[in-house]
Amino acid sequence: MSKTIQAVRGMKDILPAQMPYWHHLEDTIRHILESYAYQEIRPPLVEKTELFARSIGEVTDIVEKEMYTFADRNGDSLTLRPEGTASCVRAGIENGLFQKQIHRLWYKGPMFRHERPQKGRYRQFYQIGAEVYGVTTPDIDAEIIAMTARFWQQLGLKNIVLQLNSLGSIEARKTYREALVNYLSQHSLDEDSQRRLQSNPLRILDSKNPDMQTVIQGAPVLLDYLDEVSQAHFETLKSLLAALDIDYKINPRLVRGLDYYNRTVFEWMTTELGSQGTVCAGGRYDGLVEQIGGRATPAIGFAMGIERLIALLEQYQKTPSVQNPHIYITMVGDNTISYGLRISEFLRNALPQLRLEMNCGGGSFKSQFKRADKSGAQFAMILGEDEMNKQQVGLKFLRQTEQTQTKEQLNLSWDELVNYLSEFQY
RNA sequence: GUGAACGUAGCUCAGUCGGUAGAGUUCAGGAUUGUGACUCCUGUGGUCGCGGGUUCGAUCCCCGUCGUUCACCCCA
Numbered sequence: 001m002s003k004t005i006q007a008v009r010g011m012k013d014i015l016p017a018q019m020p021y022w023h024h025l026e027d028t029i030r031h032i033l034e035s036y037a038y039q040e041i042r043p044p045l046v047e048k049t050e051l052f053a054r055s056i057g058e059v060t061d062i063v064e065k066e067m068y069t070f071a072d073r074n075g076d077s078l079t080l081r082p083e084g085t086a087s088c089v090r091a092g093i094e095n096g097l098f099q100k101q102i103h104r105l106w107y108k109g110p111m112f113r114h115e116r117p118q119k120g121r122y123r124q125f126y127q128i129g130a131e132v133y134g135v136t137t138p139d140i141d142a143e144i145i146a147m148t149a150r151f152w153q154q155l156g157l158k159n160i161v162l163q164l165n166s167l168g169s170i171e172a173r174k175t176y177r178e179a180l181v182n183y184l185s186q187h188s189l190d191e192d193s194q195r196r197l198q199s200n201p202l203r204i205l206d207s208k209n210p211d212m213q214t215v216i217q218g219a220p221v222l223l224d225y226l227d228e229v230s231q232a233h234f235e236t237l238k239s240l241l242a243a244l245d246i247d248y249k250i251n252p253r254l255v256r257g258l259d260y261y262n263r264t265v266f267e268w269m270t271t272e273l274g275s276q277g278t279v280c281a282g283g284r285y286d287g288l289v290e291q292i293g294g295r296a297t298p299a300i301g302f303a304m305g306i307e308r309l310i311a312l313l314e315q316y317q318k319t320p321s322v323q324n325p326h327i328y329i330t331m332v333g334d335n336t337i338s339y340g341l342r343i344s345e346f347l348r349n350a351l352p353q354l355r356l357e358m359n360c361g362g363g364s365f366k367s368q369f370k371r372a373d374k375s376g377a378q379f380a381m382i383l384g385e386d387e388m389n390k391q392q393v394g395l396k397f398l399r400q401t402e403q404t405q406t407k408e409q410l411n412l413s414w415d416e417l418v419n420y421l422s423e424f425q426y
Numbered sequence: 427g428u429g430a431a432c433g434u435a436g437c438u439c440a441g442u443c444g445g446u447a448g449a450g451u452u453c454a455g456g457a458u459u460g461u462g463a464c465u466c467c468u469g470u471g472g473u474c475g476c477g478g479g480u481u482c483g484a485u486c487c488c489c490g491u492c493g494u495u496c497a498c499c500c501c502a
Contacts, residue, residue, distance in 0.1 A: 006493070061500050065427075083502085115500065116427075127502060192499070208498080257501060267502095278502060305502030332460055365460050367453095373462040384460055398462065409461085 010115070010123030020322055021310050026108065028154050029128055036147050038104040038130055043087035045110065049077040055086040055288060057259030059199045066113040080112035083258070084129045085285070085301055086292070093294035098133050106130040108306075120276030120308045129282075131301030133289065138233050140300055141264045141284070142240035148268060148280055148302060149246055157312050160279060162247065163267045165254035166234040168226040170262050170287055176225035177201055187215045202255035221252050230263050237264060260285040264300065272315065273308055280304035324376030325357035326421075328398075330368040333385035340383050343393060343414065350418045373398055382409075393417055 007013060014022060030040075049069050056063050068080040081087055084107050092098050092105070108128040115121060130147075132140050145162065152160050167173050181201050189197065190212055193204045205216055226234065241248055248266075256265050265283030273279075282302020289297040327347075331340045344356050357375055359368045372380040382394030395410040395417070412420060 009493075066500080111502080113501080116498095117494085118498095119496065121501070125502070129502090203500090275497065276501075281502060303502055308502065330461080364455075366458085366462080367455080369460095369462040371462085380462075382461070386460085394461090396461070 008123070010117035012122060012124075017322065018310070021313050022306070025155065025306065025309055025313060026128070029151055032147060032150055032154060033106045033130060036104065036143070038106040041088060041091060041105045041107050042109070043081075043084075043091045043107065045081055045112075046078050047081055047087055047090065049079040051086050051090055051292070052079055052082060055089065055258075055260055055292060056083065060257060060259060061199075062113060062257070066115055068112045068114060082113045083111055084109070084127055084303060085131060085258075085260075085288070088129075088131050088301075089289055089292050089294070089299070092133060093289065093292060098289060098294060098297045100134075102132070102134040104130070104132050118276065119274045120305070120311060122307060126306040127303045128306060129301060129303035131299060133297050133299045135300070136286070136298040138237040138240065138264070141233075141237045142244065144282070144300060144302060145241060145246060145248075145266060146244050148304075151280075151304075152268070155309070155313065156316060157309070158316075159272060160268050160270050160312075161249060163251040163254050163269060164238075164241075164248045165222070165251050165265050166226060166230055167222065167255065167262050167265055167283070168230040172225050172227040172230060173222075173262065176220065176222050179220045179225065180204075183219055184215070189215070200255075200257070203257070205253040206255065216253075222255075223250075223252050233263055256281065256283055260288045260291070262286055266302070268304075270312065273311055276305075276308060278305070279308050279312070322376075323355065325355040326377060327354065327356050327379045327381050328372035328375045328377040329356065329358045329381045329383065330365065330372055331359060331383045332365045332368075333388070336383050336385065336388055339388045343381075343383065346414060347418070347421070351421055354421065387411070395420070 033040075049067070052067060053063050058064075062082050067082055070078060072078050088105055088107060092103065097103050097105075106129065109126065110124050111127050112124055114123055117123060130144070132144065149162070152158075168176070181197060184193070184197060184201060184204060189204070190207070190209050192209070193207055193212060196203045202222070204212070205219060207213075207216065238248075251267075254265055254267060256267075261283040263284040263286065266281065267278050268280040269277045270279055271277060280302055281304075282300070284298070284300045286298040287296075289295070289299060329340050329344055331337055340358060344358055347354055347356060357377065359371060363371070369380060378397070378399055380396045380398055382396060384394070387394055390411075392411050392413055395412060397409075410420070
């Protein structure tokens with residue numbers, strides 16, 4: 001034990017028992033994304049550090065203290081991506097995807113942030129995200145939100161609520177920020193808030209400290225500072241959501257942690273995961289492409305935390321179980337192993353859908369049967385010297401279903417076996 | 427980064443007011459010389475997270491460290 005190497009802190013193995021949840025979630029989301037005409041993109045996991053510093057914001061926590069940054073052999077500073085949007089934007093610019101075109105992109109994969117691990121928060125965690133480039137109008141905001149709502153509905157997840165806000169234009173946000181800082185500086189703030197006054201004053205509005213609530217109540221409201229265009233954008237979005245019957249709650253204190261957001265921001269939250277309740281979040285970042293060096297291109301996107309969604313799925317247990325083999329092959333007697341191998345390869349040729357598990361590693365006949373039972377297989381195949389000499393197989397039902405009234409063990413030739421199995425409903 | 431609780435067999439846990447550990451389960455074998463699920467028997471499996479201190483003696487007490495969990499912070 002003392003010399004064993006453990007996984008690095010905050011990085012977990014996703015074990016076979018969990019895989020059905022992951023597959024189910026990934027498949028469901030991917031099909032929906034495709035039904036909205038999104039196309040997958042897979043940028044590298046590593047980028048130049050500067051990319052994240054410039055997009056996420058120099059003074060954010062992510063960039064200041066949470067990135068896995070290291071020097072490449074040539075001295076370049078590289079970083080394991082802490083989020084997906086920056087890479088997508090970079091890839092889009094580099095490959096000329098945004099030249100007066102509308103692009104709907106999606107990605108999935110691991111992200112890395114050096115945070116203290118906690119429920120729903122890991123140092124390597126998985127996100128699925130989507131982004132749309134080239135659309136200024138709020139129709140796309142509404143479509144994106146409708147699509148995310150469809151995710152939860154399709155996955156059978158309840159109790160996820162939508163919070164919505166508008167940050168206005170970059171200029172409006174700046175004006176508001178000044179007003180807010182001005183107001184807050186005249187009041188006594190707790191330690192965290194004092195720190196945030198410099199870095200991200202809008203965050204102070206989100207403080208959980210009860211002592212801060214009265215100060216927060218009296219603070220100027222962001223929505224009052226919205227420029228006209230942003231206001232109209234927001235109004236249209238709200239009416240579109242109403243037309244789609246999508247419930248939402250305006251949260252004037254909803255600010256995203258990343259600097260690049262403007263106008264629409266939204267968050268899907270649950271109260272069932274402890275303090276990490278945000279399951280999906282996103283918004284507009286109309287200035288980002290230009291900021292990274294591309295031609296000015298409006299954009300909107302979101303990302304969701306897969307571990308958090310899986311945790312919800314597990315609570316509801318709305319998932320198929322692990323894929324058991326259909327047949328477990330047991331063997332006794334001389335030369336029956338090669339007979340078993342030949343039959344199993346023959347069957348895999350004839351019936352590619354079939355899941356076969358060979359008993360490997362020996363063991364008494366009894367223990368082979370125990371393994372067959374444990375494997376969850378529908379059938380045990382028995383291959384002994386008798387069967388081999390007659391070029392047959394024994395097939396025994398291990399489980400009772402409507403289909404298996406015949407509980408008798410069958411003895412079949414190879415061809416009969418293929419016929420029998422091809423008509424069997426699993 | 428801050429705080430709290432916890433680290434005993436592959437898994438779930440008990441235990442020793444300080445005298446180097448036990449159950450269930452898993453796995454292997456047997457009762458049933460080629461037939462699982464129930465039952466019974468036997469066996470494998472632990473430097474009690476790691477390092478140091480106190481002590482005749484530490485898994486237990488103390489300190490440190492690593493890890494886990496939860497909360498703060500931050501965020502998906």
